[in-house]
Amino acid sequence: MEDLTKTQLVLLFLLMxxxxxxxxxxxxxxxxxxxxxxxxxTIQRVVEKTVDAVSSDDGKNDSKDKTVNVITEEQRVVDVxxxxxxxxxxxxxxxxxxxxxxCMVSPFGEDxxxxxxxxxxxxxALCQKGTQRQQISAGSGFIVRDDGLIVSNRHVVQDATAxxxxxxxxxxxxxxxxxxxxxxxxxxILKIDAKGLPTIALGDSSSAQLGQKVIAIGNAxxxxxxxxxxGIVSGLSRTxxxxxxxxxxxxxxDAAINPGNSGGPLINLSGEVVGMNTAVASGAENIGFAxxxxxxxxxxxxxxxxGRISYPFLxxxxxxxxxxxxxxxxxxxxxxxxxxxxxxSPAVTAGxxxxxxxxxxxxxxxxxxxDKPSVGTPLAExxxxxxxxxxxxxxxIRDGKEQTVQLALVERKF
Numbered sequence: 001m002e003d004l005t006k007t008q009l010v011l012l013f014l015l016m017x018x019x020x021x022x023x024x025x026x027x028x029x030x031x032x033x034x035x036x037x038x039x040x041x042t043i044q045r046v047v048e049k050t051v052d053a054v055s056s057d058d059g060k061n062d063s064k065d066k067t068v069n070v071i072t073e074e075q076r077v078v079d080v081x082x083x084x085x086x087x088x089x090x091x092x093x094x095x096x097x098x099x100x101x102x103c104m105v106s107p108f109g110e111d112x113x114x115x116x117x118x119x120x121x122x123x124x125a126l127c128q129k130g131t132q133r134q135q136i137s138a139g140s141g142f143i144v145r146d147d148g149l150i151v152s153n154r155h156v157v158q159d160a161t162a163x164x165x166x167x168x169x170x171x172x173x174x175x176x177x178x179x180x181x182x183x184x185x186x187x188x189i190l191k192i193d194a195k196g197l198p199t200i201a202l203g204d205s206s207s208a209q210l211g212q213k214v215i216a217i218g219n220a221x222x223x224x225x226x227x228x229x230x231g232i233v234s235g236l237s238r239t240x241x242x243x244x245x246x247x248x249x250x251x252x253x254d255a256a257i258n259p260g261n262s263g264g265p266l267i268n269l270s271g272e273v274v275g276m277n278t279a280v281a282s283g284a285e286n287i288g289f290a291x292x293x294x295x296x297x298x299x300x301x302x303x304x305x306x307g308r309i310s311y312p313f314l315x316x317x318x319x320x321x322x323x324x325x326x327x328x329x330x331x332x333x334x335x336x337x338x339x340x341x342x343x344x345s346p347a348v349t350a351g352x353x354x355x356x357x358x359x360x361x362x363x364x365x366x367x368x369x370x371d372k373p374s375v376g377t378p379l380a381e382x383x384x385x386x387x388x389x390x391x392x393x394x395x396x397i398r399d400g401k402e403q404t405v406q407l408a409l410v411e412r413k414f
Contacts, residue, residue, distance in 0.1 A: 077213075077215060077230055081217070087199050087200045089168055089169075090139075091140065091156055093136050093138070093162040094136065094165065095133070096132070096134075097134050097136075099130050101129045103126075103127040136159065137159075138260055140219045141156070143198060149189065150176070150189070150191065150192065151190075151296055152188050153186045154245075155243040155262065156263045157190065158181075160178075164190065166190070176190045179191050182309050183311070184384075187276070187295070187309075189300065201272045203273055204274075204293075205294045207274075208292075214255055215266070216228070216253065216256065216288070218257070219261065219264070221259055231254040232253065233252070233253055234286075237249050238251075240289060251266065252287065252288070262277060264277045275292055276291045276296055311384060311388075311412040312386050313383075313388075314354050316348055316359060320336075320374070322334060333366075337365040338362075338364050347361040353409060365379060368383065369393060388409055389408060389410075392408075392409060
C-alpha cells in the first residue's frame with residue numbers, strides 16, 4: 001500500500017508539471033503576441049488603420065490590406081538635402097593684390113649723391129613685384145530662378161572691386177555679376193549666365209514656429225562646400241547688429257552656422273527656404289541668425305521689376321515713445337513716434353512727403369497705414385512694409401487733437 005501511494009504521488013507530480021508547462025507556454029505566446037512594437041511599427045499600424053477607416057467612410061469596402069509607407073524625420077531630412085543641395089552654391093571673391101618680395105635698397109632713398117659715395121650700402125626692404133590674383137573671401141548663396149538668379153548676403157559680395165565666381169555642387173564655375181546690394185539689409189542679388197539650373201522653393205517665414213526643425217546648408221569655413229547642419233528654430237523676431245547693419249525680425253536657430261555659411265539657405269522639412277543664414281553670436285555656442293525669406297522676396301521682386309532695390313521714404317526723424325521718454329518730455333502719450341531730432345538736424349526733410357502733407361516737428365504719429373508704431377515695431381519698420389508710390393493714411397496728434405493725412409511715399413535716395 002505504501003509503494004502504491006508513492007507511485008501515485010510521482011504520477012501526480014509529473015501530470016501537474018506537464019499541465020503547468022503547457023499553460024505557461026500558452027500564456028507566454030499570448031503575451032508575446034501583444035507585446036509593444038517599435039515606434040515606427042506602431043505609427044505604421046495607426047496610419048494603416050486610419051486609411052482603412054477613411055476608405056470605409058467613403059464607401060469603398062476593399063477587403064485587401066492597405067499599406068502606407070511611413071517616412072521618419074531622419075529620412076525627411078535626407079530627402080530634403082538630396083533635393084535642394086544642387087541649388088546651393090559657393091561664392092568666391094578674388095582680387096589682384098600687390099605681390100610683395102624682399103629686396104635690397106639704398107637707405108638714402110632718392111639722394112643720388114650719397115648713393116654714389118656708398119654704392120654698396122644696402123638695406124632690406126619690401127618691394128612690390130607686380131600683382132597676384134588671390135582669393136580674399138568665400139561665402140554661400142542659393143539659386144532662386146533657373147536662369148541663374150542667386151541670393152546671398154551683402155557682406156559676402158561687399159567689395160565692389162573684386163571679381164566673384166559661383167561654384168556649383170558639380171564643380172562647374174560661373175562668373176557672377178552683382179545686380180544689387182541692399183542698402184539697409186544684409187542682402188545681395190547676383191546673376192550668372194546659365195539656363196535650366198536647379199532652384200529652391202521660397203517658403204513663408206511668417207509661418208516659422210519655435211521648435212520647428214530646420215536645415216542649414218553652406219560653404220562652411222569657405223572650404224567645406226555644402227556642409228549640412230540640422231537644428232530647430234530657437235527664437236523669432238530677434239534684433240542684432242552685424243556687418244554694419246541693424247537687422248530685425250531675425251530667425252534664431254541652433255543649427256551650426258560657421259564662417260562661410262553666410263548667404264546659405266535655412267530650410268524647413270518641406271524643402272522650402274524660410275531664411276538666409278547671416279550671422280552668429282560671438283562668444284556663444286549654437287546661436288545663429290537668419291534673415292526671414294519674406295524680406296528677401298521683396299528684394300528679388302524689386303530687382304526683377306526695376307533692376308535695383310528700392311525703399312519707400314517718408315521724410316521724418318523720430319523718437320519712439322515709451323513711459324520714461326514721455327515722462328521726461330512731459331507728454332500725455334507714451335506710445336507712438338515723436339517727430340523730433342536729437343542731433344540738431346531738421347526733424348522733417350524739406351520737400352519730402354511728410355513735409356508736403358504738413359507734418360511738423362512735435363507731432364506724434366499714432367498710426368501709419370493702419371498699423372501702430374511702437375518700441376517693438378518702430379516707424380521705419382512699418383514704412384518698409386509698403387511700396388514706393390503707395391498712398392498711406394497717417395494719424396497723428398498735435399496740440400492734443402488727432403489729425404489724419406494722406407500721402408504718397410517716394411523712393412528713398414542713398
